[in-house]
Amino acid sequence: MAQVKAYVRPMQGWWRRNPYFVRYMFREASSVFLAIYAFILLVGLARLAQGEAAYNAWLTALASPASVVFHWFALLTVGYHAYTWWQVAPKSAPDIRIGGRPLSQMVITAGGWLATLGASALIYVIVRWM
Amino acid sequence: MAEPRTIKIEVLRYNPERDLEPHFQTFEVPFTPDTSVLQGLQYIKDHLDGSLTFRWSCRMAICGSCGKMVNGKPVLSCHTFLRDYYPKVRIEPLDHFPILRDLAIDQTDFVNNKLPSVKPYLMPKDEKPVSEGPFLQTPAQLQQYYQYSQCINCLLCYAACPQYGLNAKFTGPAALALLHRYNADSRDQGWEERAELLDAEEGVWGCTLVGYCSEVCPKQVDPAHAINQNKVNSAMDYFGLLKFLMPRGGA
Amino acid sequence: MKRSNEPIFWLLFGAGGVLSALVAPILILITGIIGPIGPWMPASALAYARVHGFAQHWLGKLLLLAVISLFLFHAVHRIYHGLHDLGLHAGTGAKVAAYGSALAGTLIAACLLLVIGF
Helix, strand or coil, X not given: CCCCCCECCCCCCHHHHCHHHHHHHHHHHHHXXXXXXXXXXXXXXXXXXXXXXXXXXXXHHHCCHHHHHHHHHHHHHHHHHHHHHHHHHHHHCCCCEECCEECCHHHHHHHHHHHHHHHHHHHHHHHHHC | CCCCCEEEEEEEECCCCCCCCCEEEEEEEECCCCCEHHHHHHHHHHHHCCCCCCCCCCCCCCCCCCEEEECCEEEEHHHCEHHHCCCEEEEECCCCCCEEECCEECCHHHHHHHHHHCCCXXXXXXXXXXXXXXXXXXXXXXXXXXXXXXXXXXXHHHHHCHXXXXXXXXXXXXXXXXXXXXXXXXXXXXXXXXXXXXXXXXXXHHCCCCCHHHHHCCCCCCHHHHHHHHHHHHHHHHCCCHHHHCCCCCC | CCECCHHHHHHHHHHHHHHHHHHHHHHHHHHHHHHHHCCXXXXXXXXXXXXXXXXXXXXXHHHHHHHHHHHXXXXXXXXXXXXXXXXXXXXXXXXXXXXXXXXXXXXXXXHHHHHHXX
């Protein structure tokens, strides 16, 4: 092919050009909230090691409006992570066949959502009543 | 008979001999409920501007030639209809490829680099003479790779893949799906030959499971599934486990 | 072609992804919302004695360590790759900072759990 001055389009702003990509970036960004939450738990663990007074101070801080607002955002974004995680989980599974027919990807996704509900119910019951 | 409705088709134009940058040009094109986007482009070329350049061939979604970005989404233009975009539609060349002219992209990276790199041919354990007849395969064995063999190389998945757009060294959805197609074929024992590419950053590890490739594929090949199930295989291979599960005897 | 070391990080990312998909929402709800301000959770649920007792038990330690460590490894993997998606060409330094911080968090959590004792 003769020399042609081909034009290369820039990638800048690529994810803003399609709602699918916006949702993808939101999914990825949920990890920031998960990281901050893990850090909050780590701080709580440190306070727990320092004794009752320090731990109670941590609990008080959790009850502050700023903390509750943060946790609401964290719940939404990490909830979105959980939702999308099970949505894409079948892509990592091998091609499973049951009795000659391929296993529907929706089965794995639904199973995942049910597992989350089940684990959540179990943890709630244990923390609340046991 | 009533005047046919017209739709505004906004097309990206680029003449490498004249333009520094691409620019849009709008045409008024008559259409009916069954006019495809491709037919709209052909109307422009036949009646309004003969210089408009674009690829097409079969007009029936099997050759893979006519991929375009329509309102920002990668589609086969013969399989997409103007009635769904009235009153205005924007047509651009497939994303993530250099533009040669107007709507024609440079496909050489895929054809010359990506395709050969996955060794897309059967590598049986032992060569079998023609006199011994064909390799036999059960319907169940065929089902293991059949969907991945349906790829028409239309490149919509590459236009959909931001990782390929950000780094053209990434092998990309169609080529990796084809790699899996051969690894999953019972007649093939070449997974070790393909492992070097599979296990590299350019292989499955360049994928972040955006998943848009599988959304846009007109043949339901599901390249995201091909790539990501091989992340498991690649991880097992990393720890030397795959050799136990899949000796050179194959899948 | 160079073999990628991604499998190590990807497996940690995957484990953290499954664990967080299963329990992160409910944990956030309990520790961050209904535990501190209710409703449907008494203040005594997160009381010091109860949580401290949990952290002293070997199973409690395991669960706490798994949650903190795997959540961190999952998050830093996504954040590191997300930088690439945003066009920020973060090199080896960013990789060390990302996974290093997850490792640091893991080690700190392990030490704290040992300090808390049995």
